[in-house]
Amino acid sequence: MSALVCGKRSSSSSSIFEELLHAPLPSSKRPRRSASAVAAASAVAAAAAGGGAPSPAAALRLSPGRPSDRCGGNLAHLRALFPEMDQQFLERALEASGNDLDSTIKSLNNLHLESAETNLSSAFIESGSGISPNIQLVTEADGVNNGGAEAVAENPPAVENLPTDGSGWVELFVSEMMNASNMDDARARASRTLEVLERSIITRAGAEALESFHKENLLLKEHAEAMLRENTVLKRAVAIQHERQKEYDQMNQELQHLKQLVSQYQEQVKTLEINNYALSMHLRQAQQSGSIPGRFHPDVF
Numbered sequence: 001m002s003a004l005v006c007g008k009r010s011s012s013s014s015s016i017f018e019e020l021l022h023a024p025l026p027s028s029k030r031p032r033r034s035a036s037a038v039a040a041a042s043a044v045a046a047a048a049a050g051g052g053a054p055s056p057a058a059a060l061r062l063s064p065g066r067p068s069d070r071c072g073g074n075l076a077h078l079r080a081l082f083p084e085m086d087q088q089f090l091e092r093a094l095e096a097s098g099n100d101l102d103s104t105i106k107s108l109n110n111l112h113l114e115s116a117e118t119n120l121s122s123a124f125i126e127s128g129s130g131i132s133p134n135i136q137l138v139t140e141a142d143g144v145n146n147g148g149a150e151a152v153a154e155n156p157p158a159v160e161n162l163p164t165d166g167s168g169w170v171e172l173f174v175s176e177m178m179n180a181s182n183m184d185d186a187r188a189r190a191s192r193t194l195e196v197l198e199r200s201i202i203t204r205a206g207a208e209a210l211e212s213f214h215k216e217n218l219l220l221k222e223h224a225e226a227m228l229r230e231n232t233v234l235k236r237a238v239a240i241q242h243e244r245q246k247e248y249d250q251m252n253q254e255l256q257h258l259k260q261l262v263s264q265y266q267e268q269v270k271t272l273e274i275n276n277y278a279l280s281m282h283l284r285q286a287q288q289s290g291s292i293p294g295r296f297h298p299d300v301f
Helices: 002-007 009-020 036-051 054-061 067-081 087-096 101-124 149-152 166-179 183-289
Strands: none
Touching: 002 149, 067 101, 087 101, 101 183, 166 183
8 A cells, every 4th residue: 555655656756856946836735845844855955965965864755766665664654653543544644745754744743732632622521421433524535635625525514413412522523633634634624523513502502492482481371371260260259249249238228228217217106105195195184174074065965
């Protein structure tokens, strides 16, 4: 595999000094060339112009020997520095950097540092349960240059398998960073993952707010129904109390009327008693004054 990867660069190995010293790089690939590679190329060119011998490191990187031997040495050096990474990943990273050992080491170190920062940030996320290791947010990029970012942009995330807790997102971030081929691919993957995380948080927050609103609406509806029932009971109680009050008022009016009648009857009884007494007195006086023994009035008898 290493011979195949390095064989692609064999046609351009003879012109590497001209590419490093004279040919300007495109704007999209300039950030990938490290300062150490340019310095090494300048040192080799200066040594060649002065008649001296280049340094061993520069000779290892820029010697016009066989490409397979040079690539094999670079891969062996990368495997010694990064034993935990896959050999195919190292080969693609080396090919992406133009077989520049310093640039490849710098890119891999930056990727390793970003992965470490992601692992540190996962300590602040509370986890509920893990996720399946086969969950992938973005498909692996086919290219190792700018094509990595384009591949990430062209492949939409699998929203149906998104993690549901903090530990799942941490595993997803780590997996995406490990599958990244270079720094641009890692940045694109991280950006895409953060966008999906933001959309997931917004969606989940909206769903929770909707569910909370629905529950609150149900509680308010139940409370309103209970208040309506209580209002109906109160209305019936008020109506009954009103009827009783009307009956009481009517009975009170009748009682007052009866009291007035009783007082009138009592006055009439007193008047009649007085009249009866007067008549009895007149009758007694008449009987005493008009009684003549032995003689009767001729008109009467």
